[in-house]
Amino acid sequence: MRRDDDVEIPSLTLDQDEVSERRPGTGVPKGSSTPTPARPAHAPIVVHKKPSLAGIYFLLILLLLVSGGAGYWLWQQNTQLKNELYGAKSEIQNLDHQLLAADVSANKQGETLEETLKNHDSEIRKLWGVAYDTNRPAIANNTAAINDLQKKLSTMRDDMSTQSKLIAVQADAFNEVEAGYNKLVPSVASIDDTVKALATKQESQVKLITAQVGQNQAQQLSLDQILQDLTALQKKVDALDKQTADTSVSDMVSIQQTLTKHQDAINSSDAFRTQVNAEIIRLRKQINQLMLEQQLSSQ
Numbered sequence: 616m617r618r619d620d621d622v623e624i625p626s627l628t629l630d631q632d633e634v635s636e637r638r639p640g641t642g643v644p645k646g647s648s649t650p651t652p653a654r655p656a657h658a659p660i661v662v663h664k665k666p667s668l669a670g671i672y673f674l675l676i677l678l679l680l681v682s683g684g685a686g687y688w689l690w691q692q693n694t695q696l697k698n699e700l701y702g703a704k705s706e707i708q709n710l711d712h713q714l715l716a717a718d719v720s721a722n723k724q725g726e727t728l729e730e731t732l733k734n735h736d737s738e739i740r741k742l743w744g745v746a747y748d749t750n751r752p753a754i755a756n757n758t759a760a761i762n763d764l765q766k767k768l769s770t771m772r773d774d775m776s777t778q779s780k781l782i783a784v785q786a787d788a789f790n791e792v793e794a795g796y797n798k799l800v801p802s803v804a805s806i807d808d809t810v811k812a813l814a815t816k817q818e819s820q821v822k823l824i825t826a827q828v829g830q831n832q833a834q835q836l837s838l839d840q841i842l843q844d845l846t847a848l849q850k851k852v853d854a855l856d857k858q859t860a861d862t863s864v865s866d867m868v869s870i871q872q873t874l875t876k877h878q879d880a881i882n883s884s885d886a887f888r889t890q891v892n893a894e895i896i897r898l899r900k901q902i903n904q905l906m907l908e909q910q911l912s913s914q
Contacts, residue, residue, distance in 0.1 A: 806912045813905045824898050831891050838884045845877050 852870060
């Protein structure tokens with residue numbers, strides 16, 4: 616239940632009728648022409664409700680507390696601000712003194728620096744004059760050298776431009792050579808195949824030549840043997856000529872026929888040997904030609 620709720624409390628104050636009844640004296644007041652009607656003995660008691668002031672008192676106390684707290688907080692803030700203001704004033708005064716001291720020091724340093732700069736300026740002018748007078752010939756020589764270098768640089772730029780053009784032309788030529796090389800690659804491959812076939816053919820021809828040389832050597836041995844036989848027969852014929860002058864014609868004919876046969880064999884062998892030698896020379900020429908073509912194709 617709240618404090619400000621209405622509660623029916625019997626009033627302890629006396630009514631006007633009760634006050635008049637309890638007054639001393641039984642007489643009717645003077646000047647009163649009509650008597651006061653008497654209240655019935657068993658009349659009900661009338662209760663008058665009064666508004667409760669507890670809520671208002673509570674609000675007033677709360678407002679007082681809040682006002683007191685706010686006033687105390689404002690007083691603290693005011694005190695703090697005053698302290699900060701005093702501190703700021705003291706800092707401003709210190710800064711003002713420091714600025715004055717710094718201004719004075721800066722003025723002095725500025726004057727000193729200005730004098731130093733003037734001295735340095737005069738010294739620099741003196742040194743510049745001396746250096747310019749001393750280095751004037753070198754400056755002139757350097758100017759001439761710079762002009763020469765600029766001319767050389769211009770010439771070099773022209774040369775570089777020419778070289779660039781030549782490089783471009785060479786690059787085009789190289790591209791053409793590369794394209795030709797790419798075109799020649801299949802031809803080289805076909806030549807390589809041809810060379811391999813010729814090498815195989817050459818090997819077979821070498822084998823044939825080797826066999827032919829063996830045959831020639833065998834025939835040469837046969838010819839040597841025939842020559843030896845002919846020499847022996849010639850010796851026998853000479854011996855027979857010396858020993859017997861009465862040799863019959865038939866024997867001479869047989870001997871002559873034998874000599875003729877041997878001479879025919881010798882002539883045939885010489886012709887065959889000449890033919891074989893010509894064939895060997897032709898094969899050697901073919902081998903040399905194939906080897907030369909193989910070397911050129913490999914290069």
